[in-house]
Amino acid sequence: MTISIINKSNNSLPAYETAHAAGMDLRANLEESIRLNPMERKLIPTGLYIELPVGFEAQIRPRSGLAFKHGIGIVNSPGTIDADYRGEIKVLLINFGAEAFEINHGDRIAQMVIAKHETVSWSQVEVLNDTTRGEGGFGHTAVK
Numbered sequence: 001m002t003i004s005i006i007n008k009s010n011n012s013l014p015a016y017e018t019a020h021a022a023g024m025d026l027r028a029n030l031e032e033s034i035r036l037n038p039m040e041r042k043l044i045p046t047g048l049y050i051e052l053p054v055g056f057e058a059q060i061r062p063r064s065g066l067a068f069k070h071g072i073g074i075v076n077s078p079g080t081i082d083a084d085y086r087g088e089i090k091v092l093l094i095n096f097g098a099e100a101f102e103i104n105h106g107d108r109i110a111q112m113v114i115a116k117h118e119t120v121s122w123s124q125v126e127v128l129n130d131t132t133r134g135e136g137g138f139g140h141t142a143v144k
Protein backbone atom coordinates (compact mmCIF):
# COMPACT_ATOMS: atom_id res chain seq x y z
CA MET A 1 0.00 0.00 0.00
CA THR A 2 1.26 3.51 -0.79
CA ILE A 3 0.38 6.55 1.33
CA SER A 4 0.88 10.22 0.43
CA ILE A 5 3.31 12.05 2.71
CA ILE A 6 4.72 15.58 2.89
CA ASN A 7 8.16 15.84 4.46
CA LYS A 8 9.02 19.38 5.60
CA SER A 9 12.13 18.16 7.42
CA ASN A 10 15.47 17.19 5.94
CA ASN A 11 15.25 13.82 7.67
CA SER A 12 14.75 10.62 5.72
CA LEU A 13 11.17 9.37 5.49
CA PRO A 14 9.96 6.99 8.22
CA ALA A 15 11.22 3.55 7.28
CA TYR A 16 10.96 -0.06 8.39
CA GLU A 17 14.35 -0.86 9.94
CA THR A 18 14.07 -4.64 9.33
CA ALA A 19 12.34 -6.78 6.72
CA HIS A 20 9.18 -7.55 8.69
CA ALA A 21 9.01 -4.68 11.17
CA ALA A 22 5.52 -3.42 12.04
CA GLY A 23 6.69 0.07 12.97
CA MET A 24 8.52 2.78 11.06
CA ASP A 25 10.77 4.97 13.17
CA LEU A 26 9.91 8.66 13.38
CA ARG A 27 12.65 11.29 13.59
CA ALA A 28 12.61 14.57 15.47
CA ASN A 29 12.58 17.70 13.30
CA LEU A 30 14.31 20.32 15.45
CA GLU A 31 16.07 23.63 14.90
CA GLU A 32 17.78 23.21 18.23
CA SER A 33 18.11 20.33 20.65
CA ILE A 34 15.46 19.79 23.31
CA ARG A 35 16.19 18.82 26.90
CA LEU A 36 13.64 16.74 28.78
CA ASN A 37 14.11 16.89 32.52
CA PRO A 38 12.82 14.04 34.70
CA MET A 39 8.98 13.87 34.55
CA GLU A 40 8.92 16.66 31.94
CA ARG A 41 6.87 16.23 28.74
CA LYS A 42 7.28 18.03 25.42
CA LEU A 43 5.59 17.86 22.03
CA ILE A 44 8.23 16.95 19.45
CA PRO A 45 7.63 17.89 15.80
CA THR A 46 8.45 15.49 12.97
CA GLY A 47 7.88 17.73 9.93
CA LEU A 48 5.66 14.96 8.49
CA TYR A 49 2.11 15.23 7.17
CA ILE A 50 0.25 12.19 5.88
CA GLU A 51 -2.98 11.36 4.04
CA LEU A 52 -4.20 8.04 5.41
CA PRO A 53 -6.82 6.12 3.43
CA VAL A 54 -10.27 6.02 5.07
CA GLY A 55 -10.43 3.01 7.42
CA PHE A 56 -6.79 3.34 8.50
CA GLU A 57 -5.11 4.99 11.47
CA ALA A 58 -1.48 5.53 12.41
CA GLN A 59 -0.46 4.61 15.94
CA ILE A 60 2.42 6.51 17.52
CA ARG A 61 4.18 4.18 19.90
CA PRO A 62 7.25 4.42 22.14
CA ARG A 63 10.56 2.78 21.23
CA SER A 64 11.49 0.13 23.78
CA GLY A 65 15.20 0.95 23.60
CA LEU A 66 14.64 4.56 24.66
CA ALA A 67 12.20 3.38 27.33
CA PHE A 68 14.63 0.82 28.73
CA LYS A 69 17.83 2.88 28.54
CA HIS A 70 16.47 6.32 29.39
CA GLY A 71 12.89 5.98 30.67
CA ILE A 72 11.45 7.81 27.64
CA GLY A 73 7.76 7.18 26.98
CA ILE A 74 4.82 8.76 25.20
CA VAL A 75 2.20 10.36 27.43
CA ASN A 76 -0.78 9.48 25.19
CA SER A 77 0.61 6.15 24.07
CA PRO A 78 -0.40 4.92 21.62
CA GLY A 79 -1.08 8.25 19.93
CA THR A 80 -3.75 8.14 17.24
CA ILE A 81 -3.39 9.81 13.83
CA ASP A 82 -6.84 9.99 12.25
CA ALA A 83 -7.35 9.47 8.53
CA ASP A 84 -8.79 12.98 8.19
CA TYR A 85 -5.90 14.71 10.02
CA ARG A 86 -3.83 16.96 7.77
CA GLY A 87 -1.66 18.60 10.42
CA GLU A 88 1.89 17.79 11.39
CA ILE A 89 2.53 14.49 13.16
CA LYS A 90 3.86 15.29 16.62
CA VAL A 91 5.06 13.05 19.43
CA LEU A 92 4.33 13.79 23.10
CA LEU A 93 7.45 12.46 24.80
CA ILE A 94 7.85 12.19 28.56
CA ASN A 95 10.95 11.47 30.57
CA PHE A 96 10.17 8.86 33.26
CA GLY A 97 13.91 8.47 33.94
CA ALA A 98 15.98 9.96 36.73
CA GLU A 99 18.36 11.83 34.38
CA ALA A 100 17.72 14.64 31.89
CA PHE A 101 17.46 13.40 28.29
CA GLU A 102 18.51 15.37 25.20
CA ILE A 103 16.72 15.05 21.88
CA ASN A 104 18.64 16.12 18.80
CA HIS A 105 17.48 16.80 15.26
CA GLY A 106 17.12 13.53 13.37
CA ASP A 107 16.91 11.31 16.45
CA ARG A 108 14.51 8.38 16.16
CA ILE A 109 12.07 9.22 18.93
CA ALA A 110 9.09 6.94 18.33
CA GLN A 111 7.63 4.47 15.89
CA MET A 112 4.51 4.58 13.77
CA VAL A 113 2.32 1.58 12.98
CA ILE A 114 -0.29 1.90 10.23
CA ALA A 115 -3.36 -0.14 11.12
CA LYS A 116 -6.86 -0.85 9.82
CA HIS A 117 -9.78 -0.01 12.04
CA GLU A 118 -13.53 -0.56 11.98
CA THR A 119 -16.10 2.22 11.99
CA VAL A 120 -19.20 1.00 13.84
CA SER A 121 -22.67 2.15 14.67
CA TRP A 122 -24.38 1.34 18.00
CA SER A 123 -27.34 -0.92 18.57
CA GLN A 124 -28.60 0.28 21.96
CA VAL A 125 -30.10 -2.58 24.05
CA GLU A 126 -31.06 -3.30 27.70
CA VAL A 127 -29.32 -6.69 28.11
CA LEU A 128 -26.07 -8.15 26.77
CA ASN A 129 -25.58 -11.86 26.10
CA ASP A 130 -24.19 -13.92 29.00
CA THR A 131 -20.62 -15.26 29.21
CA THR A 132 -18.60 -17.35 31.70
CA ARG A 133 -16.52 -14.26 32.57
CA GLY A 134 -19.55 -12.09 33.03
CA GLU A 135 -18.54 -8.90 34.82
CA GLY A 136 -15.27 -10.34 36.17
CA GLY A 137 -12.21 -8.32 35.28
CA PHE A 138 -9.29 -6.36 36.65
CA GLY A 139 -7.47 -9.46 37.86
CA HIS A 140 -10.42 -11.64 38.88
CA THR A 141 -8.71 -14.72 37.39
CA ALA A 142 -5.71 -14.33 39.73
CA VAL A 143 -4.99 -17.40 41.92
CA LYS A 144 -6.24 -16.75 45.47
Ligand SMILES: O=c1ccn([C@H]2C[C@H](O)[C@@H](COP(=O)(O)OP(=O)(O)OP(=O)(O)O)O2)c(=O)[nH]1
Pocket residue numbers: 060076078079080081082083085088089090091092
Ligand atom coordinates in the same frame (compact mmCIF):
# COMPACT_ATOMS: atom_id res chain seq x y z
O1 LIG B 1 0.43 11.50 19.26
C1 LIG B 1 -0.33 12.17 18.51
C2 LIG B 1 -1.72 12.12 18.65
C3 LIG B 1 -2.48 12.90 17.80
N1 LIG B 1 -1.90 13.67 16.84
C4 LIG B 1 -2.73 14.44 15.90
C5 LIG B 1 -3.39 13.51 14.88
C6 LIG B 1 -4.76 13.30 15.40
O2 LIG B 1 -5.66 13.00 14.35
C7 LIG B 1 -5.02 14.62 16.08
C8 LIG B 1 -6.02 14.55 17.20
O3 LIG B 1 -5.57 13.61 18.14
P1 LIG B 1 -6.53 13.08 19.29
O4 LIG B 1 -7.86 12.75 18.74
O5 LIG B 1 -5.79 12.03 20.02
O6 LIG B 1 -6.58 14.35 20.25
P2 LIG B 1 -7.81 15.16 20.81
O7 LIG B 1 -7.37 15.74 22.08
O8 LIG B 1 -9.05 14.31 20.82
O9 LIG B 1 -7.91 16.33 19.75
P3 LIG B 1 -9.06 16.58 18.65
O10 LIG B 1 -10.15 17.23 19.41
O11 LIG B 1 -8.40 17.47 17.64
O12 LIG B 1 -9.45 15.25 18.06
O13 LIG B 1 -3.77 15.06 16.61
C9 LIG B 1 -0.54 13.69 16.69
O14 LIG B 1 0.02 14.35 15.83
N2 LIG B 1 0.22 12.93 17.54
Ligand SMILES: [Mg+2]
Pocket residue numbers: none
Ligand atom coordinates in the same frame (compact mmCIF):
# COMPACT_ATOMS: atom_id res chain seq x y z
MG1 LIG C 1 -9.88 13.42 19.07
